[in-house]
Amino acid sequence: MAGRESGAAVVRCAGRIGVVASVAMNLAWLAMYIRRRYFTARRSDGGAEADVVEAGKGKPPVTPDSVVNLDHGDPTMYEEFWRATGDCATIVIPGWQTMSYFSDLSGVCWFVEPGFEHQVRRLHRLVGNAMVDGYHLLVGTGSTQLFQAALYALSPAEDGSPINVVSPAPYYSSYPSVTNFLNSALYRWGGDANTFDGDTCIELVCSPNNPDGGIRKAVIKSKSSKAIHDFAYYWPQYTPITEAASHDIMLFTVSKCTGHAGTRLGWALVKDKEVAQKMIKFIELNTIGVSKDSQLRAAKIIKAVCDGYELSSYGDASRLFHFARHKMAARWNRLRLAVEASGIFTLPDELPGHCSFSNDTIISNPPFAWLRYKKDDVEDLEGFLREQKIITRGGTRFGVDGKVVRVSMVDTDEAFDVFVNRLVSLK
Amino acid sequence: MAGRESGAAVVRCAGRIGVVASVAMNLAWLAMYIRRRYFTARRSDGGAEADVVEAGKGKPPVTPDSVVNLDHGDPTMYEEFWRATGDCATIVIPGWQTMSYFSDLSGVCWFVEPGFEHQVRRLHRLVGNAMVDGYHLLVGTGSTQLFQAALYALSPAEDGSPINVVSPAPYYSSYPSVTNFLNSALYRWGGDANTFDGDTCIELVCSPNNPDGGIRKAVIKSKSSKAIHDFAYYWPQYTPITEAASHDIMLFTVSKCTGHAGTRLGWALVKDKEVAQKMIKFIELNTIGVSKDSQLRAAKIIKAVCDGYELSSYGDASRLFHFARHKMAARWNRLRLAVEASGIFTLPDELPGHCSFSNDTIISNPPFAWLRYKKDDVEDLEGFLREQKIITRGGTRFGVDGKVVRVSMVDTDEAFDVFVNRLVSLK
Numbered sequence: 001m002a003g004r005e006s007g008a009a010v011v012r013c014a015g016r017i018g019v020v021a022s023v024a025m026n027l028a029w030l031a032m033y034i035r036r037r038y039f040t041a042r043r044s045d046g047g048a049e050a051d052v053v054e055a056g057k058g059k060p061p062v063t064p065d066s067v068v069n070l071d072h073g074d075p076t077m078y079e080e081f082w083r084a085t086g087d088c089a090t091i092v093i094p095g096w097q098t099m100s101y102f103s104d105l106s107g108v109c110w111f112v113e114p115g116f117e118h119q120v121r122r123l124h125r126l127v128g129n130a131m132v133d134g135y136h137l138l139v140g141t142g143s144t145q146l147f148q149a150a151l152y153a154l155s156p157a158e159d160g161s162p163i164n165v166v167s168p169a170p171y172y173s174s175y176p177s178v179t180n181f182l183n184s185a186l187y188r189w190g191g192d193a194n195t196f197d198g199d200t201c202i203e204l205v206c207s208p209n210n211p212d213g214g215i216r217k218a219v220i221k222s223k224s225s226k227a228i229h230d231f232a233y234y235w236p237q238y239t240p241i242t243e244a245a246s247h248d249i250m251l252f253t254v255s256k257c258t259g260h261a262g263t264r265l266g267w268a269l270v271k272d273k274e275v276a277q278k279m280i281k282f283i284e285l286n287t288i289g290v291s292k293d294s295q296l297r298a299a300k301i302i303k304a305v306c307d308g309y310e311l312s313s314y315g316d317a318s319r320l321f322h323f324a325r326h327k328m329a330a331r332w333n334r335l336r337l338a339v340e341a342s343g344i345f346t347l348p349d350e351l352p353g354h355c356s357f358s359n360d361t362i363i364s365n366p367p368f369a370w371l372r373y374k375k376d377d378v379e380d381l382e383g384f385l386r387e388q389k390i391i392t393r394g395g396t397r398f399g400v401d402g403k404v405v406r407v408s409m410v411d412t413d414e415a416f417d418v419f420v421n422r423l424v425s426l427k
Numbered sequence: 428m429a430g431r432e433s434g435a436a437v438v439r440c441a442g443r444i445g446v447v448a449s450v451a452m453n454l455a456w457l458a459m460y461i462r463r464r465y466f467t468a469r470r471s472d473g474g475a476e477a478d479v480v481e482a483g484k485g486k487p488p489v490t491p492d493s494v495v496n497l498d499h500g501d502p503t504m505y506e507e508f509w510r511a512t513g514d515c516a517t518i519v520i521p522g523w524q525t526m527s528y529f530s531d532l533s534g535v536c537w538f539v540e541p542g543f544e545h546q547v548r549r550l551h552r553l554v555g556n557a558m559v560d561g562y563h564l565l566v567g568t569g570s571t572q573l574f575q576a577a578l579y580a581l582s583p584a585e586d587g588s589p590i591n592v593v594s595p596a597p598y599y600s601s602y603p604s605v606t607n608f609l610n611s612a613l614y615r616w617g618g619d620a621n622t623f624d625g626d627t628c629i630e631l632v633c634s635p636n637n638p639d640g641g642i643r644k645a646v647i648k649s650k651s652s653k654a655i656h657d658f659a660y661y662w663p664q665y666t667p668i669t670e671a672a673s674h675d676i677m678l679f680t681v682s683k684c685t686g687h688a689g690t691r692l693g694w695a696l697v698k699d700k701e702v703a704q705k706m707i708k709f710i711e712l713n714t715i716g717v718s719k720d721s722q723l724r725a726a727k728i729i730k731a732v733c734d735g736y737e738l739s740s741y742g743d744a745s746r747l748f749h750f751a752r753h754k755m756a757a758r759w760n761r762l763r764l765a766v767e768a769s770g771i772f773t774l775p776d777e778l779p780g781h782c783s784f785s786n787d788t789i790i791s792n793p794p795f796a797w798l799r800y801k802k803d804d805v806e807d808l809e810g811f812l813r814e815q816k817i818i819t820r821g822g823t824r825f826g827v828d829g830k831v832v833r834v835s836m837v838d839t840d841e842a843f844d845v846f847v848n849r850l851v852s853l854k
Contacts (some may be wrong), residue, residue, distance in 0.1 A: 022449045030458055040514040053518060053723045056530035056540050070667045074528050082523035087522075091480060092723055095516025095731065096509035098689040101501050101682075103483035113483050141568050141714040142690075148713070152609070174712075182579070183612040255528075262719035264568075285601075285608045286575070286713070287568040291721040292689035296480045297520060304522065 006084045048209040062415045069391040070408040070419060073210075073367060077410045078259025081323045082301075088318070089304040091297045098292035108273065109280050111289030112139045119302040120267055123257075124244075126306050127321075127357050129234050131246040131366050135269040139290045140283060143232055143253040143266030147204075148178060148286075150228045150268070153278035155186040157200050158224075164190030167204040168219050169399035170211055170370070172230070173406075175204055176399075192399055193219050205247075206230040208239045211398050211406035212348055213366025215239070232256045237324030239364045240353035248272060254298050256367060258305060258320060259410075265290070265298045321357070328365035331409055331416055335369055345423070346372045365409075372404040381405045388422055475853055482748045489842045496818040497765075497835040497846060500637075500794055504837045505686025506831050508750045515745070516731040525719035527826045535700065536707050538716030539566045546729040547694055550684075551671075554748075554784050558673040563697040563703040566717045567710060570659055570680040570693030574631075574685040575605060575713075577655045577676050577695070580705035582613040584627050585651075591617030594631040595646050596826035597638050597797070600833075602631055621828055622647050633657040635666045638825050638833035639740055642666070644764045664751030665778035667671070673701060681725050683794060685732060686837075687749060690766050694719070748784070748847025753793035758836055758843055765851045772850070773799045792836075799831040808832045815849055 058076070062068050100408045101112045104241050116139060121132045140146035157163040165179045169192040179189040184287045190196055193203050200220050207216035210233065229247040231351060233239065250269045255261035269275040283289065316322060339345045351364040359408035371392070373381045382394030395404035407419070467839035485503070489495050502619060509516060525736050530540045543566060548559045567573035584590040592606045596619040606616040617623055626649050634643035637660065644655045656674040660666065662684050677696045682688035697703040735745035743749060766772045778791040798819070800808045807829045809821030834846070 019446055019449070022453055026449055026452055053520075053542055053727050055525045055542065055723060058527040058529045059532060074530060076527050079523050079526055082521075082526070085522055087521070090519060090521050092517060092519050093480075094509075094514070095512055095728060096506050098482045099506055099509070099687050100485040101499060101688045102485045103689075115480055115482065120680060127770075141718065143445075145714050178712050182609050185610040185612065203604070260526050261528045262530075262716075264714060264716065264718040272554050276732065285605050287691060289691065291568065291691040291718045292482065293720045293724045296482060296716045297720045300480050301522060377606075400797050 006331070054068060062412065062418050064418060064421075065389075066418075067389040067391060068415050068418045068422070070415065071391045071393050071410055073256070073408050073410055075255060075259040075261050075410045076412045077327060077416075078320075078324065080413075081156070082259070085304060085308075085315055088307065089301045091300045093293060093296065098296065101289060103289075103292060107117050108136050108276055109138050111280075111283070112137060113292055113295040113299065116267075116295040116299040116302075119299045119306065120252075122306050123302050123351040124269075126309055127236060128244050129236075129239060130231065130250055130252075130269055131244045132269065135271060136273060138268040138270060138276060138279055138283075139295060140266045140268065141287060141290050141294075142255065142264045143230065143251040143268075144174070144178065145283065145286065145290075146251050146266050147175075147228065147230070149279035149282035150275075151179065151187045151202060152282040153275045154202050154226050154228075162186060162188040164196065164198055164201040165192040165204065166190045166196045166201050166220070168193040168216065170209070170395065170404075171204065171399050172206055172210040173393060173397035196220065200224045201226075203227045204230060206232070208364065208366055211368050211393070212370035213238075213351070213364060213368065214348070215351065223376075233367055235353060236321040236357045237328055237365065238367055239351075240355035240362055241357040242353060242355075249275065254301070256299050256410075258298075260298065260301060263294045263297055263301075264295045298382075299346060322394070324360070325358075325365065328367075328409065329363070332363075332365045333367075334420055335423075337354075337407070338420045339371070341424050342426050344374050344427060346374055365408050367408070369407040369409055370404060371407055379403060388426065390419060390422055396424045444641065468666050489839065489845050491845060491848075492816075493814045493845075495842050495845045495849070496817060497838055497842065498818045498820050500683070500835045500837055502682060502686040502688050502794075502837045503839045504754060504843075505747075505751065507840075508747060509686070510745055512735075514732060515734065516728045518727045520720060525637065525723065528716060529580070530716075530719060530722075535563050535703055538707075538710070539564060540690065540719055540722040543694075543722040543726040543729075546726045546733065547679075549733050550729050551696075554663060554668060555671050556663075556784075557658065557669050557677055557679075557696055558671045559696060560700060561683065563698060563700060565695040565703060565706055565710075566722060566803065567693045568714060568717050568721075569691045570678040570695075571601070571605065571683065572710065572713065572717075573678050573693050573695045573706065574602075574655065574657070576706035576709035577678070577702075578606065578614045578629060579709040580702045581653050581655075584844065589613060589615040591615060591623065591625055591628040592631065592635070593617040593620040593623045593647070594629050595620040595643065597632055597636070597822065597831075598631065598826050599637040600820060600824035610741050627651045628653075630654045631657060633659070633776060635660040635791065635793055638795050638820070639797035640665075640778070640795065641775070642778065642791075660794055663748040663782060663784045664755055664792065664795055666778075667782035667789055668784040669780060669782070676702065681728070683837075685725075685728050687725065687728060690721045690725055690728075692721045693793050703747055752785075752789070752792065755794075755836065756790070759790070759792045759796075761843075761847050762850075765847045766798070768851050769853050771854060773801055794835070794837050796834040796836055797831060798834055806830060817846060817849055 031380050048284055103111050105385045117137050124130045124132045155163045162185055165187050167175050176189040203218050203220045205216050205227050209216050229250045231250050248271045253266040305320045348370050354361050378384045382405050387390050392405035392407045394402050396402050530538050544564050551557045551559045582590045589612055592614050594602050603616045630645050630647045632643050632645050632654050636643050656677045658677050659680050675698045680693040681690055732747045766774055775797050781788050805811045809819055809832050812819050819834045821829050822831035823829050
């Protein structure tokens with residue numbers, strides 16, 4: 001009887017200790033939780049907020065009375081999408097990672113990150129806008145650097161003289177300046193491809209075209225001319241995907257695909273191995289390769305784009321091209337109404353086409369508006385609009401006349417609103 | 428009495444509910460903890476491991492019988508330090524951050540991240556190796572790009588002819604190729620500054636020098652010559668800090684300061700605003716600015732370096748320059764012993780000096796060994812060592828003879844061990 005009583009007493013004692021310990025543990029965990037939740041800045045994945053470095057503010061915000069600068073194609077429209085995706089495109093780079101100059105010595109391009117290459121090939125297969133099998137993939141500090149690398153690889157002319165570099169007007173305003181700024185004896189800007197009467201040249205084919213959104217093909221027929229295809233805008237949000245392009249040199253950029261212009265990353269699909277090796281040599285001499293951090297970030301972002309379509313757990317809010325196309329279509333609709341209301345401007349005609357990516361017929365939504373003045377009393381439209389505190393880029397920069405300007409359609413909602421409202425008021 | 432009994436019953440009931448709830452909570456939290464700890468990959472700061480992107484493997488590992496490639500100054504020696512620092516140099520970049528082309532439109536350089544600029548100025552004040560007040564800070568995709576930007580800014584010669592670019596031999600092997608690869612009419616490689624007899628030129632002054640570690644000053648005395656000072660190695664781990672340099676154009680690179688070569692980031696301190704603006708123009712045309720991701724990462728890394736010295740909570744293990752100097756000194760000690768044991772090589776003399784950063788007298792520890800062959804039976808030392816499976820860079824690439832080679836001293840421990848052991852065996 002005494003044993004049973006002392007046994008019961010032990011059990012009761014243990015029970016009490018257990019209850020006290022349990023309550024103490026609960027209080028301790030509650031205190032830790034409160035500290036973590038309210039006193040340590042945390043991101044939604046649980047990582048410490050202190051790891052996120054404060055970045056530059058970029059352009060100043062626009063107000064209804066301020067200057068609105070739509071001269072550059074700064075793709076800030078995309079920030080809304082990436083803010084809503086949570087952490088799927090967040091990248092974490094530990095201090096010890098990617099310190100070496102070298103990425104992968106087994107491939108043709110020693111400075112391309114394999115993870116980036118993998119995601120880019122995946123993206124092209126998803127969208128269907130370019131062939132990837134049989135192509136070498138090169139990376140560059142923006143497609144701007146790759147454009148220069150391609151000029152280097154395809155020059156000089158066979159007789160050793162500087163090879164002419166041409167593009168059909170209106171051409172991208174940077175082509176002449178980037179070609180000529182170092183006064184190279186290897187290549188030289190040769191002007192409008194439509195009026196070029198030489199034999200050998202490098203033709204720059206931008207499609208959809210910057211500035212006017214038109215669908216382009218090479219115009220120079222000579223067998224000794226070589227084409228560089230700039231496909232910065234050949235993505236579903238801007239234009240129907242009509243084929244998987246398969247040209248010798250095709251340039252793309254993260255800036256206009258996902259909106260990450262600050263990452264400074266582009267890539268090239270190149271058929272010929274010798275051309276690829278010479279382009280690699282350019283980038284080696286120019287910048288000893290390309291930032292690994294940018295490549296890893298771009299890989300994460302492109303992975304998020306692909307996952308948004310290929311993994312069923314992601315909803316529509318994770319579909320980049322759908323988001324962007326919807327936004328571009330709404331903006332172009334508003335712009336066309338505003339231009340009609342104003343009565344003194346014209347825009348290029350709408351270009352409908354069947355898109356194999358979305359499997360429907362859509363109107364193209366170029367990233368720039370090629371806005372032309374209808375009347376005769378203004379010769380310098382850029383100057384006229386500047387007086388209205390709208391900054392645009394005049395047609396003479398693109399090899400044509402001054403009565404037309406290029407206006408960015410990919411800036412912030414605020415900037416676009418101010419622009420459209422001001423446009424309507426111009427009669 | 429009935430009230431007191433029912434009250435007691437309520438208390439007992441509440442007590443039992445409390446105990447059950449408490450135990451249930453404990454079990455639930457235990458389950459969550461186990462899941463987090465063992466089934467979700469987490470980093471040490473609590474963030475999800477999935478955010479860390481797998482990077483390229485870099486150079487293949489070295490074995491006692493493999494080729495050891497010390498041709499490049501790949502700073503993989505530093506990885507050990509950064510692995511040990513935990514997460515203080517980890518950076519997290521959310522998907523929506525730094526998307527714009529623009530960093531800060533209020534300063535001279537629109538693409539420099541203010542956070543990066545702040546940490547760089549802080550670093551120079553800490554180390555005392557360069558003046559920063561009164562200087563414009565520019566950022567580039569490596570100091571290689573800034574070197575080209577400086578050539579662009581300082582050229583052509585006043586008469587419009589290509590300005591000569593010279594450097595005292597032995598000079599950095601990339602100077603001639605980077606200067607000449609685009610066959611620019613603005614500037615042209617002019618060879619050894621010691622034998623240059625022209626009037627106008629741009630002189631490249633690298634100090635400590637690549638390849639031989641010597642302390643350099645400009646040799647061209649002409650008033651119309653302009654100097655670019657390449658201070659890639661002017662850090663305490665390589666050489667005593669003897670003064671805060673204050674030249675017109677000073678170039679630095681993250682690669683050789685912290686070891687982050689893959690980040691592709693350098694900076695320039697420039698006195699003259701017009702020169703700075705022309706350098707900015709070069710980078711604008713070449714790559715439309717510099718990767719924001721690289722800048723933010725470099726800012727975090729440089730902050731960790733400064734914090735390691737300025738915040739008392741960090742111990743010696745967080746002091747980058749102490750770590751690297753200790754490692755370099757040990758390696759140079761071993762190398763000198765190996766060279767002595769071998770008997771067929773020489774190295775530059777030791778250079779002692781007072782270092783204001785560490786406030787002591789130290790021997791310099793150059794990042795490259797300038798290894799010369801003493802005897803007469805070998806004219807091509809690079810070729811001779813290649814047969815011994817040691818890859819180096821021959822003296823003819825640096826404007827001198829073939830009996831001397833440049834060997835990297837900043838590679839991995841394994842690579843250095845194999846090199847030294849093989850060197851001793853050469854008699």
